[in-house]
Amino acid sequence: MSFSDTVSKIDGLNDEQRECIENCTEAAQACEWCADECLGNAEMEECARLCRDVADLTSLHARFMARSSKYSARLAQACADACEECAEECERHDADHCQVCAEVLTECAESCRSMADS
Template identity: 70%
Template sequence: MALEQLPVDDRAADCIDNCFEAAQACEWCADECAGEGEGMARCLRLCRDVADVATTHARFMARSSNYSPELAEVCAGACEECAEECERHDAEHCQVCADVLRRCAESCRDMMTA
């Protein structure tokens, strides 16, 4: 079944896509940061947090959970904090991750009122 066929509206489907994309970008970024030394520890930790919360939020949205608005707020906040950290680093993976996280945060903020 394609995502377009799931029983969620277009905003939720977009947010689910953005959350999974954020999780993927964060896993990549965290893995790259792990090989770059101690100065990347905060970035790595935040990326791991976002990967976990974003996938959880996507799963809750897919099943139309009543807790989704609260998770949307947590996910947006985590994405924004992690994006700020990633933007401090010149590495390509951090810059790509920050861009993806900004989109995810925006769609999660939109879901807070859904």
């Protein structure tokens, strides 16, 4: 069963919430990959740090959404802000992993912002 199929089975979520869970999970994975690739490069230390923060925030937000936590909307705001900051940092670097990460984070920030506003 795919991750998308699993998320679709969570009761009480609308399509926008399901999409945000998927985006957050993808962002966490992209950030872990990007952070790992940045290790050992002094010019990319800030990128690695931000990516690790975002990986933790987005995975936590996805879990909060899956269980309909009352704190999800507040965490969505923090997630959106962190995703935007990290995407800006990733965009500064030419590495493929940074460019992919920035793209994923931009999409995640948009869906998290939508969750924060709802």
